[in-house]
Amino acid sequence: MKLKVYKFGGTSLEGKKKIKSAVSACISEIKGGSKLVCVVSAMGKTTDKLYNLVLGIDPDVTIEESMGIVGMGEIISARIFDYSLKKEGAKSMLLEPYSKEWPLFLKKDGSINRSRTEKNIKKFFPEFFKNFDSIVVPGFIALKKNGDWGTLGRGGSDTTAFILGKYLGAEEIVIVKDVNGVYTADPTILPNAKQLKYISADDLSTLSSFGAQVIHSDALSFKGKTQKVRIIHHSFGDLAYEGTIIDGKVTRKLFILEDKLSLISIYKKDITGDKGLIKNLTSRIFGITKVFGTTLGIDYLGFYVPTDTSRKVLEKLGNISSQKELRIVERRDIALLIMRRESPVNLPGMLNYLLTPLAKKQLNIVEVITIGREILLFIRWEDRKKAMQALKRQDK
Secondary structure: EEEEEEEHHHHOOOOOOHHHHHHHHHHHHHOOOOOOOOHHEOOHHHHHHHHHHHHHHHHOOOOOOOOHHOOOOHHHHHHHHHHHHHHHOOEEOOHHHHHHHOOOOOOOOEEEEEEEHHHHHHHHHHOOOOOEEEEEEEEEEEOOOOOOEEEOOOOOOHHHHHHHHHHOOOEEEEEEEEOOOOEEOOOOOOOOOOEEEEEHHHHHHHHOOOOOOOOOOOOOOOOOOOOOEEEEHHOOOOOOOOOEEEOOOOOOOEEOOOOOEEEEEEOOOOHOHHHHHHHHHHHHHHHHHOOEEEEOOOOOEEEEEEEEHHHHHHHHHHHHHHHHHHHEEEEEEEEEEEEOOOOOOOOHHHHHHHHHHHOOOOOOEEEEEEOOOOOEEEEEEEHHHHHHHHHHHHHH
């Protein structure tokens, strides 16, 4: 069985013309022998409109608390899409959260209940495909343990598609959006940005964690290594359009930098107000050595540099220090542990979860810097191996 998952974003379903185009493309795939899972977002800006309506009644309500209303945008979209497929002669099935066969579940903490989700998908979907050519699933929605509707987050329809693709072993996942694919920059801001024909899942996940709104940042963590993924524009009306192909899978890494580091800290009252000084210091230091981390406070600026180059840095900063009344100190013998997660590290409690084992081992942390998918953990050099062992056990 040739199984494919198609996710249609809200802009690709905005109005009857776009819906007919999407349905026509699905019919062509079915006639070509494919079985389809069609994940749909709410049409156009329906989610925002519903949420703003509820906010007008209760200014303090969250998306999560209003899911019984806001999630209806996806339900309506799925019902219309399923109806349209059937009108075109497809053997289509609509799956909604009210059904016992519903596939997506959340744990108490709001994370995906992977074991229950996998169990339901593998139990019911193969049976569905014995009688149907397509299954339409509203994206974004997952069930809580008590049966209430929960959410996979804004943009979570991407996650719905990737979860279904993973546990069904889909040959391909196609994300239908309002862009032609992935670009080197936002083409609406930089018109000269170029479309990428290929990008690795790892690189795209990193870009998404920095805020690139191409695919939901958590979704790619479910991508299989050999699973084909494409991002295409809805206007082409052809699901075989190439767009941008996403290769490989998102990786998790934990490693220690081999270099012993020093922290060069520069103190000056309200240093953030002296842009010229910050520019001068930064250009001088980067002109001498590699920098493995920077840190900025109201009154200080810090650079993590290899210890074997720290003396050159201090000498170079000497002249500026006397002119600008700076205080410069060096802290030596620092190690850097780098943790790269599958998805962003800004989830509630994530840092506490990962770093608690170090506190239990009474290992002192010099500093923690988070960016995108990475946590940079600066720790005493002599503690690096103990820290590595503790983090490996926690991060299994």
